[in-house]
Amino acid sequence: MASRDSAIGMTFLTQTVTGILANVVLLFHYLSLCFTGYKLRPTDLIAEHLTIANTVIMLSKRVSQTVQSFGIKYFAQGIRCLLPLCVYRVARAVSVSTTCLLSVFQTVKISPMSSSRKQLKANLPKHIGLSIFLSWRLNMLVNCFFPFYSINKYSSKNITKEKKGFCSAVFRDKIVDVLYTTLVLFPEVSCSGLMIWSSGSMIFILHRHKQQVQHIRSTTVSHKSSPESRATQSVLVLVCSFVCFYTLSSFFYAYLAHFNIPNSWLMNTSDLISTCFPAVSPFILMSCNSTASRLWFKLLNVFRSI
Template sequence: MSSSDVASGLVFLSQILVGVLGNFCLLYHYLFLCITGCRLRFTDLIIKHLILGNILLILTNGVPRTLAEFGLKDFLNDFGCKLLFYLHRMGRGVSIGCTCLLSIFQAITISPRNSRWAKIKVKAPKYVGLSISACWLLYMLVNAIFPMFMTTNWGNDTTKRKALGYCSVIETDKIRTSLYTALLSFPDALCLGLMLFASSSIVSILYRHKQRVQHIHRTKLSPRSSPETRATQTILSLLSTFVFSYTISAILQIFTAVFHNPTLWLQKMGILFSMCFPAVSPFILMGHNSSVSGLILSCRRNKKSPNSIRYM
């Protein structure tokens, strides 16, 4: 075990600890609100599934890779490799899909009454559960092909394998590899495009709203930024983190799939960036409601005015 393996193992371990801590803290906030009888927004259901996808991705990707970096590599059998990679792909897909759904439903929620989303705005809460179920089902079906090519590192047959640390992937011809890579990447690319469209719409709506109420904010002496500004900052932070981490992760994973002998550095960087968004996104979301008291206060306000709209 080299010093570089130990260093990368410590990096993965710290990323796991930060990610699990952040996601469980965010989950605790929502459980606290449920226990206290607060009425949650319909988009909070999406965030709960986002947390589940994040935790699933971090545990199934980060923990085995960390063990492999510290020298424990061949600890999984064939079934374990297939199941672990399938759950990893599921967690990654749900994390991407729920982030996309969160942006879309948020854009519909804050849209003006005279916009083209007005009719959908009233019915939007009814489709949240269906959309989340469709997200899970989509990635269950798309990634069903993935376990077929996963196996252990210590097989005795003559099958060509590409080592991925603690497990291996069975190599196929370049045409089939390219087709499978395109199939697995298409839902992610679609979600990325929808999220960019929805987030840009949100920023545009909030900017126009800020311009209309600018004279009200000028009369206030409080140095605190407006709700529109804070919401825009949260959206842009979440979007930039998502685009940066998953774009680089997708590019590195494509290189890993296409190259015959991908370097260990390429594989490690792909794993590092794939866990970046699940580890950081809870802190971005909690940054808008920085404490439990702030969440309770917003919940009370929501009870007093049930028709009011909260940003993010």
């Protein structure tokens, strides 16, 4: 049992360290661009906030779970238990919304020009900053107001509990519980639907573009894919990874909640899958960013030389 717990702890630790370092490297890249006076493109701005949200997810959830996996008691009840949970939920919701925004923006960006889409392409970049700002503010309002409202109305011991060493929140008011669940699930389901639609649209557009290129009989045409195509493929991989990881983790959590099975292996697996996207996404974003990739390899060389 001890060896199994150690293996789980090392798996969590590897994912935590790798995920946090990769997100920090990518975030440092975007911040360095801001400090040097470079005006971020809309896709860079979205990716920057996605990286911030994923970094917060890894710090608020994965670090505590890694500590717990080695048998170290970490949580206490009350606000000290609830605060990391609220931070994680805000970051997770922002990660969902920014990933959706990135996929929809990239779909509109590569879509064929038409009279109806011309105006949309011109206006959409102007509203990216406002959309990200509203995403942070609204998710903070939903995921922080309701839990702390319940703390003020009831006792903190009645709404926070520790299950298998991990913190969770329980609302005593059914109306508040239903309203909170609706405000959390509806945006996530809507964003997931938009991401599936945008993924299908990107695949269709890329396939049609490939067919058009194949019909061009010219020796001057390069067979290398354009930067726009590579960026679109990276966004497509990012969205597909998100849908796969979050669907799988949701299935595990729903299974555990419905059957109420105290299986530590299932819980650890679902927790590991739930943070796979924040750990993997920076590498996908680096794949079309040579500067960030070089920073990552430099960091690896530093660790190897130590």
